[in-house]
Amino acid sequence: MASQTYSIEAPCTKELGDISRAKGNPIPFWNVNVPASLQTKECPEFLQYAFDNAKDRAILSTPDARYQRQSWQEVQDLIKTNRLDLFQRVPTDLRRYREFTTKLAKDYGSVMTFVMQERLRWRDLKPNGRPFEYLEDSEDYKILHNDWPYGVDPRIVHLVVWTKFDLPSDPVTDDLTPQTRHLINSFVDQLFVRNCGSENVIWFKNWGSLKSIHAVEHFHVMLFNPDKSFIDGITHGDVPLAEKIRNSEAT
Structure with missing residues (x-):
């Protein structure tokens, strides 16, 4: 897998004075x-x-025009080698993400509160049954688009499975317990692999240090070129916030 290297194009000072595009005066x-x-x-x-x-x-x-999106093969390699820290966003999406989450923290107190109230619309995290007891029409989990997906091949769909039940990790290694991994694998096989094919499905759960939202259990599923009607069905027509914001900026 080819590595990707960026160079800092401007000095890291908090104030540059003149911000023109004149030669010899790089843009911060x-x-x-x-x-x-x-x-x-x-x-x-x-x-x-x-x-x-x-x-x-x-x-x-990095100018957006110079950003190189990660391929499906690269995505699979990063997940299989547990290098989740190497995922990254398109530069303008990263900027929007940081601006939006900073505003959320001020308006809602935390990103978690916003997700609970506005995205999941859950009043509590008390499950009604055992983990993934019901594959369809369960109130104990919800599948939504990742609101701020990584800068990958546009054919890749990035979903998040939010759960009211715990998905335990090993306290020493921070990795999933074998029981939790088996549970998620079974769910992913039944819902995603059956519909998209094993070669087009991969999932991961962030380490605790990489989670942006800690209080609500969730894991990620990435699909290569899935049928749109399937995605609309399992997400109930959900649209990621990043897409909504980009569309609003374009109007």
């Missing part, structure tokens, strides 16, 4: 992919974390 990372009329002298609050995050700073420094 927070102004890359931003129209000249909307560029700012100082780094926005929601991107200041990137001064201490080299990976995200490098991505934000």
Whole structure:
């Protein structure tokens, strides 16, 4: 699998003064992919974390036109080798993601509260039955699009399976217990592999250190070029927030 390397195109100072595109005056990372009329002298609050995050700073420094999406083979390799930390978003999507989640934290107190109230519409996390006891029409889990999918081949659909029941991990290794892995495998086989084929399905559960939402159990399923009617059916026509925001910006 080919590795992908980014270079920082601008010095990491919190204020650059002149932000013009003149030769010899590189654009700071927070102004890359931003129209000249909307560029700012100082780094926005929601991107200041990137001064201490080299990976995200490098991505934000990259013009969208130069970003290389990860292929289905690369996606499978990252998951199979447990290198989930190497997933990344398209630069403008990363910027939108950081801006949106910063606003959510202010408006709702936490991203988890927003997800519970607005995305899952669950009042509590008390399951009605055993994990995946009912494959269809269960109130104990919900399948939605990943609101901020990674920068992968556009044919790849990234879903999140949210559950009211626990999916235990080993406290020492932070990896799933064998029982949990078997449980998820069985569910994925019945619902996704049966409909999409094993070669087009892969799943993973983030390590605790990589989770952006800790209080609601969930795991990720990625599908290569699935039938849209199947996706619409299991998500009940869900549309990811990133797509809604991009569409609103275009109008």
